[in-house]
Amino acid sequence: MFWSLVPFIAANEDVKEGVSKVQEADKLPHESQLRLREVVFVIQSQRNSFHVQQAExxxxxxxxxxxxxxxxxxxxxxxxxxxxxEGDWSILPSLPYFSSHFGKNSSWIMFLEEETNVKLEKLLTVLKKFVRRKEWFLGKPLHDDESTIIHHYAFAENPSSFKYPDFSAGWALSIPLINRSDLSTPPCKPAPHRSFFSFVFWAFGTVVIGFTCSVRTMSSFSRQGEPVTREDIFVAVKTCKKFHLERVPVVKKTWEKQASRLEYYSDHADPSIPTINLGVPNTDRGHCGKTFAILSRYVSSSVPKTDWLLIVDDDTLISLPRLQALLSCYDPREPVCLGERYGYGLGQGGYSYITGGGGMVFSREAVLRLLASGCKCYSNDAPDDMVVGMCLNAVQIPVTHSPLFHQARPEDYARDFLAHQIPISFHKHWNIDPVAVFSKWLNDSDSSAERLSTRLKEEL
Structure with a gap:
C-alpha cells in the first residue's frame, strides 16, 4: 500500500508549519500562481433526476x-x-479517466458532493500553500473511536489512526497522486467512506465549507413540497418466530405507530402481533426468498396500493416522518431504489446495492420493472439486498444513495460524521438499548433535531 508515501499533516494547527517545511525542503517558489482553471471539479452526482438538478x-x-x-x-x-x-461512484475506477484527460494541464482534482458549499476564493488560498508536484490528499478527517465493522476493523489496535475524509466537506487529490500507476481496484464490497479510502491518507479540513447530505437534504425538503403522506408508504417488516418476543416489541415501542400501512412477515403466523406467513421458510442468512415474496405481494391486490414500499429488518430503527420528508424530493413515477449504497466488484463490472439493514425504499415503478424482468433468487437464503442489486443492474435501474440510512449502530460511525446529520435509520440491537437509541437519534418528539437544524443554519 502506498499511503505512507503521501505527506502527512496531522491537524489544523499544523497546516501552516507543515506546508512551510515542505516548501523550504523542496526549495520551490511559492505556488501563488495557481489559477482556478488548473483545478478540476468533480461533482459526485447521481443519475436520479432530483440529484441531477442538485448537481447542476x-x-x-x-x-x-x-x-x-x-x-x-x-x-x-x-x-x-x-x-x-456503475462503479464510478466508488472513485477508483474513474481515476484513469482523470489522469488521461487532466494529468498534464491540471494541478488538482477537487471532489464535491451535490450540496457541498464551496468558497472558491478561500479554496484557492489554501491550495496555493501546497507544492503541486508533490502527492497530496486534502480533506476533513474522520476517524472511528472504536474498531468497527463499518471499516472492517481497520487499525483495530488504534482506530483513531485510521483517518478518512468526510465526503460532504469536499476533498482534493493532487495530479501527481492521480497519475500514480499503482492505484488498484476497489475492495469487493466498497461502502461509503471505504472504497477509495482503504488507502489511508491524512490532511486538514478548514476551508471547504460543507455539511453532510443529511442536513442539506433536510434543509432542501421545503423546496420540494410537502412530505409524502403516511398512507403513501407501505412498510414491510421482515421477522421470524424466534424474534417475535425479542425484536418485534421494540418496533412496537418505537416507530410502528408512525406507520399507517404496515405488515410483519414471518415464517410463523402469529395473530397477536399479527404476522403473515408468506410460505417461505426462515433461513439463518440471506432472506432473498422472503424479500421477493414481499415484492410480489406489494403489487398484488392483497395490500393497499401505495407509491412507495419500505422493507426493513425487525432490528431496524427508523424515523418514518423523516422518510416522508426525504421522499418529497423524489418522483414515484420514476424507478427509484433508495437507501445506503454499497457495491460489489465495481472495478470488475460489478453492481451497486442498497444495504437491507438500513432500509430499502422502492417506488412502485421500480418494483414493477424489477418483477417484470423475471429476475429471481437463486436460493431462499441468498443475500436479498445483493440479489436485488444484481437485478436492478440488469434492468438499468440506478441505485440512489442517501447517507441518512445506516446499516449499523450510531457508535459504529465517526462522531463528526453523525454530528451534522439528521439520520433516518440505524440497524442492529447488539450491545445497545434500542429504545434509548431511537429516543436519542430518531424520535422527533423531543427538540434535538430542531436544535441541531437551528445550529447548522446559524453556522451557514
Whole structure:
C-alpha cells in the first residue's frame, strides 16, 4: 500500500508549519500562481433526476463564483456522466479517466458532493500553500473511536489512526497522486467512506465549507413540497418466530405507530402481533426468498396500493416522518431504489446495492420493472439486498444513495460524521438499548433535531 508515501499533516494547527517545511525542503517558489482553471471539479452526482438538478445547481454556483473572481472557468464534471460504469461512484475506477484527460494541464482534482458549499476564493488560498508536484490528499478527517465493522476493523489496535475524509466537506487529490500507476481496484464490497479510502491518507479540513447530505437534504425538503403522506408508504417488516418476543416489541415501542400501512412477515403466523406467513421458510442468512415474496405481494391486490414500499429488518430503527420528508424530493413515477449504497466488484463490472439493514425504499415503478424482468433468487437464503442489486443492474435501474440510512449502530460511525446529520435509520440491537437509541437519534418528539437544524443554519 502506498499511503505512507503521501505527506502527512496531522491537524489544523499544523497546516501552516507543515506546508512551510515542505516548501523550504523542496526549495520551490511559492505556488501563488495557481489559477482556478488548473483545478478540476468533480461533482459526485447521481443519475436520479432530483440529484441531477442538485448537481447542476452546484455547477451554476461554481461558475458564478468564477465569474466574480474574474477567472477562466475550470472544468466542472458531473461524475455520473463520465461513463456508463456503475462503479464510478466508488472513485477508483474513474481515476484513469482523470489522469488521461487532466494529468498534464491540471494541478488538482477537487471532489464535491451535490450540496457541498464551496468558497472558491478561500479554496484557492489554501491550495496555493501546497507544492503541486508533490502527492497530496486534502480533506476533513474522520476517524472511528472504536474498531468497527463499518471499516472492517481497520487499525483495530488504534482506530483513531485510521483517518478518512468526510465526503460532504469536499476533498482534493493532487495530479501527481492521480497519475500514480499503482492505484488498484476497489475492495469487493466498497461502502461509503471505504472504497477509495482503504488507502489511508491524512490532511486538514478548514476551508471547504460543507455539511453532510443529511442536513442539506433536510434543509432542501421545503423546496420540494410537502412530505409524502403516511398512507403513501407501505412498510414491510421482515421477522421470524424466534424474534417475535425479542425484536418485534421494540418496533412496537418505537416507530410502528408512525406507520399507517404496515405488515410483519414471518415464517410463523402469529395473530397477536399479527404476522403473515408468506410460505417461505426462515433461513439463518440471506432472506432473498422472503424479500421477493414481499415484492410480489406489494403489487398484488392483497395490500393497499401505495407509491412507495419500505422493507426493513425487525432490528431496524427508523424515523418514518423523516422518510416522508426525504421522499418529497423524489418522483414515484420514476424507478427509484433508495437507501445506503454499497457495491460489489465495481472495478470488475460489478453492481451497486442498497444495504437491507438500513432500509430499502422502492417506488412502485421500480418494483414493477424489477418483477417484470423475471429476475429471481437463486436460493431462499441468498443475500436479498445483493440479489436485488444484481437485478436492478440488469434492468438499468440506478441505485440512489442517501447517507441518512445506516446499516449499523450510531457508535459504529465517526462522531463528526453523525454530528451534522439528521439520520433516518440505524440497524442492529447488539450491545445497545434500542429504545434509548431511537429516543436519542430518531424520535422527533423531543427538540434535538430542531436544535441541531437551528445550529447548522446559524453556522451557514
Amino acid at each position: 445547481r452546484l455547477r451554476a454556483d461554481l461558475l458564478l463564483q468564477t465569474e466574480e473572481l474574474q477567472e477562466s472557468p475550470p472544468p466542472i464534471l458531473l461524475l455520473h456522466t463520465l461513463s456508463d460504469s
